[in-house]
Every structure is written in C-alpha cells, then in structure tokens.
Amino acid sequence: MISIEDLSKNYGGKKALQQLTLNIKSGEIFGFLGHNGAGKSTTLKSLVSIIEPTSGTITVDDLDLKEHRQTIKEKIAYVPDTPDIFLQLTAMEYWDLLAAAYDLSENEVKQRRQKLVDLFNMGEHVDETLASFSHGMRQKSVLIGALLSDPDIWILDEPMQGLDPQATYDLKQLMKAHAAKGKTVIFSTHNLDTAQQLCDELAILKQGKLIYNGSVNDLLAQHDNESLESIYLKMAGRQGDGHLVDDIEGETHE
C-alpha cells in the first residue's frame, strides 16, 4: 500500500500540487488523469524521489519514503514522461548500463530482457543506436529498461506515448498481469478509453488539486449514461468553450 498524505509541491511561487491525499493499494492498477500541467508528473516524480515535495508524506508499506529512500527505490520501476536517454548507445548498451546502475547481474536480466525484447518486437534492433530509433522504438527501449529487474511497483508516466496498437495492447496486458500478481501499477494517461479499460482506481487532478478519487465504475454510476469523456471534461475541463472553436472554424462544426 502506498499512502500519500497532504503532499504539496511548489515551484517557486507556482503551486504544482496542493495537499494531495490518497491511498494506492497493491494488486490494483491506479491511473492519474488531468489536463496538461495538472500535477500528474509532479506526483509520480515525488513517488520515485526525483523531486523533493514542499510538504507532506509518502509511505510505501508503512515505510516513510524520506527515511527509506534506497530500499523503496529498489522496489520501483519508473518510466518518465520525457526520458533522458543516451542516444549514442545501442539499445543493448543502454539496457546494460541500466542493469549495472541497478547492480543486476547479466544472468538476472538476460532471460527477462529477451522476453521483453521479443514481446516488443525489438529483436532486430538491439544493436542499433537509440539515435536511429523512431519515437515508439525509443519508448519501447525505455520500457524494457525499466522492467528489466521485475520490481514490485511500476510507476509509468504516459507509458503508451508513441507505441503502436500492438505494443499498446501488449503493455496493457503486462500491466494487468502485474497487478493480478498482487503488485502495484501506477500510470498517467490522457487516453480516457485506456483509463476506462485498465484502471481499478482513478485520481483526477485539476490545477494541482485532487477533484476525484475512486473507481471508474463509481464515477460512471454517478453520471447516468454519460461517457467518461463527457464526465471528465465536465469535471476537469473549462466551462462553455463552444465559442472558442466557433471563433476559429465558424459555426459549421457538429
């Protein structure tokens, strides 16, 4: 169980996150939704100790993140929204570098790496440089690298970005299988269909504040016959924006 309590993050005068409190249970897929700049990455970066929150606490299985940073970090796989990757390395060199950073032996990672490479159809490309990869191939390389060590908690910031439909499907299956083993999967997405398909539990952020925490089913049940898109836009979107489109395209749109 991960507990976030009263978590706030200010960047100078900007309040990126305000008093976020929620629990994330093991064995579930937990999704963060919110417009650009809502605070999703700030939350995920706080969970992986990349940024220091201004206030608040995070505990993982009752261990305080501040006091047990290293122990907790070893349990986490993290896929950032904008990965810093060394473009001059081949995919294999990049994974070797990550394995060394996490102190994993070749034997430990070899089998799992091969399975992930096969799943994401990267076998032909392992000796090519990351610089030569498409956006989706780089994302696959980052995912393979993050999942090399089979950690309990997956924290994935917009992980489907750039992936083709097959890889997106496969990643969703992986996420479901990981949660089904009683492990934790936390991710952010802008894709509401993906959120609806995958999430046991959702948090919707708006301008750094939590505006919904609960299941997708409960949210849908609270709004008769409305799609998640319509509910989400009512909650997180701006009000009465029809004229903004009309101003650009005239009133001919449906």
Ligand SMILES: Nc1ncnc2c1ncn2[C@@H]1O[C@H](COP(=O)(O)OP(=O)(O)OP(=O)(O)O)[C@@H](O)[C@H]1O
């Ligand atoms: N390093 C930083 N310095 C200053 N402000 C920052 C920094 N990182 C994030 N912010 C601000 O914090 C707020 C939340 O940003 P965050 O990246 O958490 O949003 P997000 O929900 O992940 O957005 P997106 O969907 O666009 O990825 C935004 O207003 C952003 O400008």
